[in-house]
Amino acid sequence: MMTRIRDFVITEDDWIFSVVCYDLGSAELRCLLRYVPDEKGERVSEDGKRYRKLDFYSAYEFLRKYRPEYLKDVAPHLQLVPKVEINEILKPDLELPVIAERAGNKTVRTIYEFLERYIQKDRIGITGSFLCGLNAEESDIDLVIYGRENFNMAREVIKNASGQGQGYGYGLTVIDENLWRQIYLKRKPELNYDDFLAHEIRKGNRGVTGGRYFDILYVRDEEELQRLDRRNYEIGERVGYRTITAEVSDASFSFDSPAIYCIEHDEIDLVLSFTHTYAGQALAGETIEARGMVEETRDGRRRLIVGTTREAKGEWIRSLSLLL
Secondary structure, eight states: OOOOTTOEEEETTOOEEEEOSOOOSSSEEEEEEEEEEOTTOSEEOTTSOEEEEOOHHHHHHHHHHHOGGGEETTEEEEEEEEGGGEEEEEOHHHHHHHHHTSTTOHHHHHHHHHHTTTSOGGGEEEEGGGTTTOOOTTOOEEEEEESHHHHHHHHHHHHHHHHTSSGGGTOEEOOOHHHHHHHHHHHOOSSOHHHHHHHHHHHOOEEEETTEEEEEEEEOOHHHHTTOOGGGGSOOEEEEEEEEEEEEEEOTTTTSSSEEEEEEOSSOOEEEEOSGGGTTOOOTTOEEEEEEEEEEOTTSOEEEEEOSSSSOTTOEEEEHHHHO
8 A cells, every 4th residue: 555644654563653755666665753662651552552652853762773774874864664564554534534433532523524514534634643543632633634625625614714713613713822832832943933923824724623723734635646756855965055035936735745835046946845834835926035955956956955954943934925
């Protein structure tokens, strides 16, 4: 079975990884280790097995100790899991109907029932801790929408419903100032708070229901996968950091991973963001300021990479047109 971003995989060691790249046909998948078995772990599965959640850096430390072959010297931020060592693939769209019916998941069921009024049920999924059954009481809900048309529809109806205060009976409400501050501190962007907030409110991919925070994440559908440019996933030669100003000519896949911004620029062909913070950051026709690492590909193209580290320190994308 082919994998896509937002899927989870479980290895022979019972380690749980999130898939962070589309399946490019190689013998390995680009992933991020999220949970490992631990008798003292704080997360408990339905069958009573305990797991420990790993943050970004502890995941790398864990793999360096137990599976250094999963890490590549050419790109130390990549975790590559051999497909032959994968026991199970968890698909967000297939698991959501089951997860929504579990006791204690009333909020998931509510937002699922709301979205299926506008979008086909098999185009909606769930990822994150809920997907592998290791969610805690305070866990956020990470929903997946397949296809750009569906994703844009979901953003629109969530924005409209939240603005009504009660979400047409589904309890959707706007994010308050306190929660926005928490999101800002968690993301740690290079933008000031007001600029960050201006971009995030326009995206319309976050909300609150039943007192619980949720967001929606985009994944390509089958037709859009046919248009995937594999060159965007190749590792280029790093040339150096640079700040550029350019007009966005195409932002069709700005919510993808990586987020893709085709730009009009004399030297740089496009901007790729590997951090969710700068997904959906600008629209076609807008002028952006972006800072990141310039990479040169084998075919001679140059692109600006934002998100070369987890926090993307010293890197950003801002829409100058939005902030005027």
